[in-house]
Amino acid sequence: MSRSIFEDVTETQKPAAVPGGVSGGRGRGRALVRAWLMVLFALVVVMIAVGGLTRLTDSGLSITEWAPVTGALPPLSAEDWQAEFDAYRAIPEYQLQNRGMSLDEFKVIYWWEWGHRQLGRIIGLVWALGFVGFLATRRMPVGWTGRLLLLGALGGLQGAIGWWMVSSGLEAGMLDVASYRLAVHLGLAFVILALIAWYVMALGREEAALMQARRNGDRRLKGMATGLLHLTFLQVVIGALVAGIDAGRNYVDWPLMAGGFTPPDMWALDPVWRNLFENDGTVQFFHRIVGYLLVLFGIGTWFAARRSALVSTRRAFDWLAVILFGQMVLGIVTVMHSAPWHLAILHQFGAVVLVVLVLRARFLSIYPLPQSIRG
Structure with a gap:
């Protein structure tokens, strides 16, 4: 049946958009x-x-x-x-x-x-x-x-x-x-x-809010936070090697090790690769070096985050820097006291806090919180 081109067609009209449709049902x-x-x-x-x-x-x-x-x-x-x-x-x-x-x-x-x-x-x-x-x-x-x-x-x-x-x-x-x-x-x-x-x-946060926030994410900060996360994880694994052979209870001087930059007999075990797992001086040396690198990279990341216009993102990296520095100091104190159990456990708990704060800083780099013009 023919229909006038001026006739209203109401049955095919699309429903109006509903606010929050992206998260609807989720x-x-x-x-x-x-x-x-x-x-x-x-x-x-x-x-x-x-x-x-x-x-x-x-x-x-x-x-x-x-x-x-x-x-x-x-x-x-x-x-x-x-x-x-x-x-x-x-x-x-x-x-x-x-x-x-x-x-x-x-x-x-x-x-x-x-x-x-x-x-x-x-x-x-x-x-x-x-x-x-x-x-x-x-x-x-x-x-x-x-x-x-x-x-x-x-x-x-x-x-x-x-x-x-x-x-x-x-x-x-x-x-x-x-x-x-x-x-x-x-x-x-x-x-x-x-x-x-x-x-x-x-x-x-709702999925719609995350999608909206991602548009304002900082890719440079995300990359630096990702690198910091990987380096933190590496340090945790090396810390487990330290614990596994009680390497934290030897070489209690700092910043040197038995009076030198490197410990004596650092590569004494044969084959050489065993020193990376079984030589207490070698394992502790690399735990120290990666710790220094982690702190330096963390400071660089913190300086980069200071340029962010988003207050919540800056605060996340502020807390990350504070705990990172505290964890380094606690690690030094733990070694200098030959790793008593209460300091060793506190140092391990500090690693948990540090990992969570690195993750939070990375999350807010990708999904920053909404902020008014005044900040």
């Missing part, structure tokens, strides 16, 4: 998922601290098997305790270092390692309950299923790497776990922590 459960991630973040921070104390108390080899399910129960009888103790007495650490240890002394180190493993199980349970719960109740934000599933996969991998690390200390002639395996274990813990922190920051 905000459900966003705040709940963010709160759940904050709980996971806190648990991982505690896990890193307990892991550090487990290492400092030489407790990591007290449990000589990996039983992800049945290992959740500690020994419940005198016979169970004796069996665990007998298993520990069969490994080199007891025979070469702790021979004559009593059962009561063994229980102390056992509880540290059991608590470390139990905390890992709790983290896995909290992740699983939250992930399944958000899917079942359809509160999972659109586009976040894969990212949150990745956290669970990395957590499972971390458990396997933990046993890979512990098993190295059960081999003939070993008194501790292999330092490079400890570095992989701690490095992955920081990767998981960094991902959770980034997700928390991203979920703190």
